[in-house]
Amino acid sequence: MTQSKQEKYWTKRKQQIIKVADKHADDGLLLYQAFFQEKLAEIELLIQDYYDKYGKNNVIEYYKLMQEMSVSERKDLYSNYQELIARYPQLNNFTEIRYSFYKLQRLDGLMVNIMYKLYKMGAMEEEILKDKLSLTYQETYYRNLYDNAMYYGMTGTYHAVSEEVLRATLYKKWIKNQNFSDRVWGNTKQLTLYLQDELPKMLSTGTSYKEVTKQLRNNFDVKWHEAERLARTESAFITEHATQDAYKRDNIKQYRILATLDTVTSKICQEQDGKVYDLDKAVVGKNYPPFHPHCRTTTISATSKIEYRAMNLNRGYERVSDMTYKKWEDTYVKSA
Secondary structure (H helix, E strand, O other): OOHHHHHHHHHHHHHHHHHHHHHHHHHHHHHHHHHHHHHHHHHHHHHHHHHHHHEEOOEEOHHHHOOEOOHHHHHHHHHHHHHHHHHOHHHOOOHHHHOOHHHOEHHHHHHHHHHHHHHHHHHHHHHHHHHHHHHHHHHHHHHHHHHHHHHHOEEOOEEOOOHHHHHHHHOOOOEOOEOHHHHHHHHHHHHHHHHHHHHHHHHHOOOOHHHHHHHHHHHHHHHHHHHHHHHHHHHHHHHHHHHHHHHHHOOOOEEEEEOOOOOOOOHHHHHHOOOEEEHHHOOEOOOEOOOOOOOOOEEEEOOOHHHHHHHHHHHOOEEOOOOOHHHHHHHHEEOO
16 A cells, blocks of 8 residues: 555544444433433422422522421431432442431522432433443454554454453543543532532522523533533543554554544644654653544554564464454454
8 A cells, every 4th residue: 555545544444433432422422411401300390399388479588498407308308318329329428418417407408409419410420421431442442453454464362351451541540630530520519519609699689490590501501511522522532542552452653643534623633633653652632632622633553564564473463354343353352
């Protein structure tokens, strides 16, 4: 192949890989959106119930919210707490609330119930994102190995990705010393703290239910956009990390930046396009993608066929002819 044919080959293959990664991100967002809207509706009903019970002429009688919760209200709140930790044991950090239920006023009860809904959202977002990123990593890793085999005409025998490697990759703190879980909970806690501050202010100043829910929806819109950006950015990171791991496994020493898969390319990606770097000096955000949120830039191998074959001839690799991905996977990928 000439260089232009080589780039054409890799561009087509990378488009297919990114398409798969995008589908996993889209599927995850679709699942989360349904849960997201469900929790928003539940919070609106909680607030509506308070307006119905403790309001008059569409305004909360705030002094009623300063009264202690009734026995039945405390039981309901504790029941909600038990339901939360039964479904999400990792959220058993509300123990301090458990022992102070009897002290809570009605306003506190409302805010705690809202907090429970928001933390269910955060737990579900993390759960879905983890699942989809795991699928993205594994498919991208094997697809890259397959593409290498078909281009270079030589393949190794590969083991299934271990749970240890997968977890270490997914929870890598790759940006601002945070991983996807840190960012999910950072965004969730930010919304929680905002509502804990603003909602009591609105209720105490006679704000109508209509205006309260309007502000609530505005803040949920911000939360949704954050969730979408997070899913896209983490998908790009995992895709490129899996690609990098496949390079290492196949002894590929250099990569070339490919920034032309998207119709809109950022300035930093335009400047990086076509540059060749040593793999052992790759730094995400500096000379390896993603370079920014929603980044569509990827990489391709910059190792020639002669170099590749020379490096892998004594590593147990064997020559291979064109075959389907399924046949290659069945033949050369060993289950754990």
